[in-house]
Amino acid sequence: MNLLDQKFTPQTWPEHPETATHEGKNKFIGFWLFLAGETVLFASLFATYLALKDSVPNSEHALAADIYSLELVFIMTAILLTSSLTSVYAIYHMRNYNFKQMQLWFFITVLLGASFLALEIYEFNHYVHHYNFTFSSSAFSSAYYTLVGTHGAHVCFGLGWILALIFRNQKRGLNLYNAPKYYVASLYWHFIDVVWVFIFTVVYLMGILG
Amino acid sequence: MNNHELKAQYEYRKRKSAEGMKNQFISFILMIFLTLVAFLAVGYDGFPKTFVIPIILLLACVQVIFQLYYFMHASEKGHGMVMLFMYSAIFVAFITVLCFMTIIWW
Amino acid sequence: MSSIAVKKGFASTVWEYLTTVDHKKIAHLYLGAGGFFFLLGGIEAMFIRIQLMKPQNNFVNEQLFNEIMTMHGTTMIFLAAMPLLFAFMNAVVPLQIGARDVAFPFLNALGFWLFFWGGIFLNLSWFLGGAPDAGWTSYASLSLRSEGHGIDFYTLGIQISGFGTLMSGINFLATIITMRAPGMSFMRMPLFTWTTFIASSLILMAFPPLTISIFFLMFDRLFGSAFFDVTMGGNTIIWEHFFWIFGHPEVYILILPAFGIFSEIIPTFSRKRLFGYSSMVFATILIGFLGFMVWAHHMFTTGLGNVANAIFAVATMAIAVPTGIKIFNWLFTMWGGSIKISVPMLYALGFIPSFVMGGVTGVMQAAAPLDYQLHDTYFIVAHFHYVIIGGVVFAILAATHFYWPKMFGKMLSEKLGYVTFAFFFVGFHMTFFVQHFLGLMGMPRRVATFLPNQGFDLYNFISSMGAFFMAIGVIVLLVNVVVTSLKKERVGNDPWQDGRTMEWALSSPPVYYNFKQIPLVRGQDTWWIEKMEGKDELTPSEPLQDIHMPNNSIIPFFIALGLFIAAFGAMYNPLNSVGDGHPMGTVVLILGLALMFGSMLVRSIRDDLGYYIPKEDIENDAKGGKVS
Numbered sequence: 001m002n003l004l005d006q007k008f009t010p011q012t013w014p015e016h017p018e019t020a021t022h023e024g025k026n027k028f029i030g031f032w033l034f035l036a037g038e039t040v041l042f043a044s045l046f047a048t049y050l051a052l053k054d055s056v057p058n059s060e061h062a063l064a065a066d067i068y069s070l071e072l073v074f075i076m077t078a079i080l081l082t083s084s085l086t087s088v089y090a091i092y093h094m095r096n097y098n099f100k101q102m103q104l105w106f107f108i109t110v111l112l113g114a115s116f117l118a119l120e121i122y123e124f125n126h127y128v129h130h131y132n133f134t135f136s137s138s139a140f141s142s143a144y145y146t147l148v149g150t151h152g153a154h155v156c157f158g159l160g161w162i163l164a165l166i167f168r169n170q171k172r173g174l175n176l177y178n179a180p181k182y183y184v185a186s187l188y189w190h191f192i193d194v195v196w197v198f199i200f201t202v203v204y205l206m207g208i209l210g
Numbered sequence: 211m212n213n214h215e216l217k218a219q220y221e222y223r224k225r226k227s228a229e230g231m232k233n234q235f236i237s238f239i240l241m242i243f244l245t246l247v248a249f250l251a252v253g254y255d256g257f258p259k260t261f262v263i264p265i266i267l268l269l270a271c272v273q274v275i276f277q278l279y280y281f282m283h284a285s286e287k288g289h290g291m292v293m294l295f296m297y298s299a300i301f302v303a304f305i306t307v308l309c310f311m312t313i314i315w316w
Numbered sequence: 317m318s319s320i321a322v323k324k325g326f327a328s329t330v331w332e333y334l335t336t337v338d339h340k341k342i343a344h345l346y347l348g349a350g351g352f353f354f355l356l357g358g359i360e361a362m363f364i365r366i367q368l369m370k371p372q373n374n375f376v377n378e379q380l381f382n383e384i385m386t387m388h389g390t391t392m393i394f395l396a397a398m399p400l401l402f403a404f405m406n407a408v409v410p411l412q413i414g415a416r417d418v419a420f421p422f423l424n425a426l427g428f429w430l431f432f433w434g435g436i437f438l439n440l441s442w443f444l445g446g447a448p449d450a451g452w453t454s455y456a457s458l459s460l461r462s463e464g465h466g467i468d469f470y471t472l473g474i475q476i477s478g479f480g481t482l483m484s485g486i487n488f489l490a491t492i493i494t495m496r497a498p499g500m501s502f503m504r505m506p507l508f509t510w511t512t513f514i515a516s517s518l519i520l521m522a523f524p525p526l527t528i529s530i531f532f533l534m535f536d537r538l539f540g541s542a543f544f545d546v547t548m549g550g551n552t553i554i555w556e557h558f559f560w561i562f563g564h565p566e567v568y569i570l571i572l573p574a575f576g577i578f579s580e581i582i583p584t585f586s587r588k589r590l591f592g593y594s595s596m597v598f599a600t601i602l603i604g605f606l607g608f609m610v611w612a613h614h615m616f617t618t619g620l621g622n623v624a625n626a627i628f629a630v631a632t633m634a635i636a637v638p639t640g641i642k643i644f645n646w647l648f649t650m651w652g653g654s655i656k657i658s659v660p661m662l663y664a665l666g667f668i669p670s671f672v673m674g675g676v677t678g679v680m681q682a683a684a685p686l687d688y689q690l691h692d693t694y695f696i697v698a699h700f701h702y703v704i705i706g707g708v709v710f711a712i713l714a715a716t717h718f719y720w721p722k723m724f725g726k727m728l729s730e731k732l733g734y735v736t737f738a739f740f741f742v743g744f745h746m747t748f749f750v751q752h753f754l755g756l757m758g759m760p761r762r763v764a765t766f767l768p769n770q771g772f773d774l775y776n777f778i779s780s781m782g783a784f785f786m787a788i789g790v791i792v793l794l795v796n797v798v799v800t801s802l803k804k805e806r807v808g809n810d811p812w813q814d815g816r817t818m819e820w821a822l823s824s825p826p827v828y829y830n831f832k833q834i835p836l837v838r839g840q841d842t843w844w845i846e847k848m849e850g851k852d853e854l855t856p857s858e859p860l861q862d863i864h865m866p867n868n869s870i871i872p873f874f875i876a877l878g879l880f881i882a883a884f885g886a887m888y889n890p891l892n893s894v895g896d897g898h899p900m901g902t903v904v905l906i907l908g909l910a911l912m913f914g915s916m917l918v919r920s921i922r923d924d925l926g927y928y929i930p931k932e933d934i935e936n937d938a939k940g941g942k943v944s
């Protein structure tokens with residue numbers, strides 16, 4: 001009866017453990033709906049960014065083309081894309097009932113995510129100190145930091161979430177109670193990557209083009 | 211189900227998900243490639259802006275489709291309703307961005 | 317555990333409500349809290365009308381008037397109308413689709429507590445230096461310059477309660493998608509469930525833009541950003557667009573469930589199935605869809621240009637088509653039916669002409685050139701009160717009478733109900749009908765007073781008198797509630813005798829697990845079909861078995877409380893533009909967020925597997941231990 005006490009072998013483990021229980025199915029549907037809401041939320045931030053891009057009080061303020069650098073953003077993109085792949089690996093192992101491998105790949109995802117976050121902090125710090133480009137220096141800077149910062153906050157929350165899952169379940173292995181939790185966490189992580197694809201295109205690449 | 215059947219099914223499933231994993235890996239390689247193309251198109255000075263911007267936006271959209279359908283498993287069964295909501299959200303998102311690029315001024 | 321009504325102590329009842337995850341109890345909470353804010357908003361409305369009763373009145377000064385007017389709008393929309401509709405959604409939707417609870421009972425409770433603390437936070441502004449004073453729209457150019465913390469109470473309070481609304485929206489969507497009983501296909505769903513579904517998807521798509529724009533305003537005022545500050549390159553039009561990208565769907569979020577309520581009441585008391593069910597569903601979806609493409613009709617005079625104005629004007633007029641379909645369907649439902657007049661039916665009958673009037677003035681404003689004339693006059697005030705009171709409030713009052721027996725097991729007095737209706741209906745038309753003319757004669761909205769002998773005196777006086785009538789109606793309703801709760805007499809399963817949907821097959825109020833066995837749905841108007849075949853209960857779809865139920869939890873209360881505390885910290889942080897910041901503000905902000913995230917962490921680390929009700933207990937209940 002109890003979801004925690006149900007024991008499985010790789011053979012009896014369901015093909016889609018994330019939706020095998022009623023609770024799992026609810027979680028799955030509900031989380032996708034949440035992502036739909038997040039889509040509109042980020043679209044609003046993008047829209048604002050586009051409306052306020054390079055909108056500064058006077059010519060002394062830095063513009064998009066002045067501050068962004070291709071190399072750093074490419075490295076960040078590669079890291080985040082790779083972390084998306086590693087979390088796919090984790091889900092692959094979850095579906096094959098391979099708990100250790102799943103934990104390992106999720107942990108690698110966390111490491112990659114943390115290095116992405118470190119680079120982002122470095123980037124913000126760089127802008128503030130080299131270009132005097134702070135949250136309150138212009139409408140453009142406010143829009144930039146809010147958009148990219150909201151994404152960064154999502155990364156940060158995702159790291160905490162996945163770490164909490166890894167530590168909480170380390171001792172007791174995979175079951176139908178925590179499988180949906182891992183699954184939606186990975187959905188969240190992919191969504192962060194989707195947002196980043198638009199950030200590097202719309203903010204950085206189009207910003208460098210001027 | 212007897213043991214034999216279970217085993218056969220398990221083997222089949224394992225093969226299928228290995229197959230799926232291969233597709234995901236290929237889409238990852240493609241995504242990295244598309245990203246590279248986008249960055250190179252911007253980094254190279256020879257192309258006009260009006261040419262590069264549509265291209266990189268298109269590449270972004272292709273990447274997102276890869277993410278949704280391969281990484282987030284949206285092509286699997288049982289995603290009909292959620293994808294309906296995702297596409298509605300994308301529609302609202304599109305309208306919002308369109309508005310902010312056309313009828314905001316000052 | 318059995319559901320026999322045991323007399324419980326006061327403290328344990330309070331604890332039960334603080335920790336409950338049962339959708340029926342959360343419905344009580346929403347009804348209570350929403351009703352409280354409705355009364356607050358009503359008192360504010362009375363102050364407005366008293367002030368405007370005669371020219372150059374000085375019942376309140378201009379500043380206070382602005383605050384009252386702002387709080388009236390904000391409270392009525394965010395803290396009264398929506399929560400009251402959520403009350404009925406919570407009470408009825410799971411029963412209508414044959415579910416034992418919503419998809420996320422924990423989230424349901426969290427949604428309520430966020431709304432509650434957000435509402436309290438907003439209203440604390442009265443005691444902490446003044447309420448928001450920039451109108452419920454809080455346009456950025458004005459609200460940025462507002463003195464004191466009023467606007468900060470607005471941004472933070474609405475933000476918190478908005479999170480709650482978003483959660484409830486997702487919850488209802490997931491519930492309706494995954495929790496329908498066997499046989500309950502989408503095209504068999506009762507109309508109230510359908511409208512809840514569409515309204516919830518509007519919440520999902522419309523609240524994020526509000527969240528974002530409120531963050532912008534909050535950052536601008538409290539953390540030194542420059543989104544709306546024109547001297548820093550900012551742009552105030554951004555606020556207007558976001559507000560109405562949210563705001564227009566918001567009015568459909570309110571009116572669609574109201575339509576749903578009337579689509580339940582009219583067939584019930586016409587004793588005839590709803591005319592044109594599938595066109596009703598289609599019209600609901602179409603209204604929801606079009607609702608996202610018309611927001612700029614609130615901004616015709618902003619100067620968007622002729623092309624944009626024309627597009628939005630045409631799209632707005634198009635909404636009249638699905639709405640018209642609905643009106644005709646209700647009329648055809650009644651036509652040829654054997655109509656029984658009851659309090660809910662009276663509201664439905666009053667709703668149709670009142671709402672049509674509001675709709676017609678809406679189409680008038682959709683014509684952009686005319687809107688230049690009507691914009692910011694009392695004509696607009698008359699229009700939206702006709703649709704919101706004539707539509708939403710009538711629906712809420714109708715549902716209060718209609719679902720009261722299902723929610724509380726007792727019938728509200730019909731006699732007092734008629735009295736309420738008479739006062740409210742007459743008062744409503746008296747108050748707002750004349751405001752059309754005030755608007756056409758040029759009286760601007762949101763003014764604290766007016767000069768004598770400009771032709772405004774008489775109409776304003778009539779309008780204020782009407783407001784007193786409405787107040788009397790509401791007071792009679794309160795008396796009715798008190799009298800009814802003192803009554804001993806309890807009602808059976810189907811107190812209106814003509815119930816059509818599944819909630820009327822259950823005891824009033826239903827047992828906490830709702831359904832002994834999940835029913836098998838054999839068609840639209842499920843309960844009516846069973847009744848017509850002479851059955852006195854629903855056809856079960858499963859054998860009697862142990863029932864899985866979610867555990868109660870106090871965590872939602874603490875998550876919301878954490879955010880409430882954090883909001884105070886944010887408001888008094890050292891960077892705020894009012895200049896009364898304090899380093900302690902940052903500390904409080906961090907502590908509040910720590911409480912919130914800490915509670916969330918506890919929630920995710922502790923296993924919550926729910927519990928099982930053994931089969932024997934359920935059989936026991938069914939044998940006569942039941943409440944009814």
